[in-house]
Amino acid sequence: MNIQDIYSDLPPLKTERLLLRKITTEDLDDFYAWASDPDVTQYVTWYSHTNPEETQEFINRILGRYKYAKIAPWAIVDRQENRMIGLNGFCTWDTRHHRAELAYVLSKPYWGKGYITETSQAIINFGFQRMNLNRIAARCRVPNIGSARVMEKCGMTYEGTLREVALIKNEYVDLKHYAILKKEWQTINSEQANGK
Numbered sequence: 542m543n544i545q546d547i548y549s550d551l552p553p554l555k556t557e558r559l560l561l562r563k564i565t566t567e568d569l570d571d572f573y574a575w576a577s578d579p580d581v582t583q584y585v586t587w588y589s590h591t592n593p594e595e596t597q598e599f600i601n602r603i604l605g606r607y608k609y610a611k612i613a614p615w616a617i618v619d620r621q622e623n624r625m626i627g628l629n630g631f632c633t634w635d636t637r638h639h640r641a642e643l644a645y646v647l648s649k650p651y652w653g654k655g656y657i658t659e660t661s662q663a664i665i666n667f668g669f670q671r672m673n674l675n676r677i678a679a680r681c682r683v684p685n686i687g688s689a690r691v692m693e694k695c696g697m698t699y700e701g702t703l704r705e706v707a708l709i710k711n712e713y714v715d716l717k718h719y720a721i722l723k724k725e726w727q728t729i730n731s732e733q734a735n736g737k
């Protein structure tokens with residue numbers, strides 16, 4: 542299993558309420574609407590977009606990654622409204638150690654509906670089933686309680702906080718580290734199948 546096998550044609554994933562699919566240039570208006578919201582970008586590594594051209598550049602970078610079969614996010618689409626409302630996917634994949642890191646961002650009006658838990662669970666399933674992963678990790682800033690909660694709801698274990706481990710927007714920040722192992726994911730799945 543290598544990155545090319547998956548990312549040369551990232552398949553769509555359907556969840557109960559949402560669709561994960563490749564981003565397209567038609568997503569520009571929807572994407573800019575939330576990429577320009579400072580509340581959305583507060584805890585991510587990039588600054589709020591100040592004009593649609595910045596969003597277009599962001600889209601172009603992702604399209605370039607699809608083209609060259611590099612690791613890239615899915616666009617999250619609200620199936621009812623057919624609107625692109627976020628991004629979710631792996632931001633690193635270490636094929637030697639069978640581990641990857643998950644990242645996500647969602648438009649503010651859609652927060653608190655369980656959407657990122659829903660999409661992350663689908664992506665975690667994909668990672669263990671299709672990418673031959675043994676470990677899926679995620680990290681968040683300490684004040685980002687919603688993000689930490691998503692990781693917990695996805696069955697991840699808190700492994701500790703690394704102090705000033707990243708330089709984000711000119712600030713050294715502490716990051717909380719979470720991860721789920723394949724054997725833990727298998728246990729959760731078998732418990733769910735047995736109705737526990």
Ligand SMILES: CC(C)(COP(=O)(O)OP(=O)(O)OC[C@H]1O[C@@H](n2cnc3c(N)ncnc32)[C@H](O)[C@@H]1OP(=O)(O)O)[C@@H](O)C(=O)NCCC(=O)NCCS
Nearest residue numbers: 584645646647652653654655656657658681686687688690
């Ligand atoms: C963090 C984020 C991805 C969460 O997405 P979401 O779809 O709202 O998450 P969910 O609804 O699946 O779950 C959020 C959980 O956190 C809880 N939560 C959110 N904010 C909270 C807060 N300030 N205090 C306590 N709990 C909070 C919610 O109640 C929910 O838990 P529950 O289901 O047990 O009630 C979204 O808020 C976001 O995109 N934020 C901006 C970008 C970002 O921070 N990305 C992550 C970078 S690490």
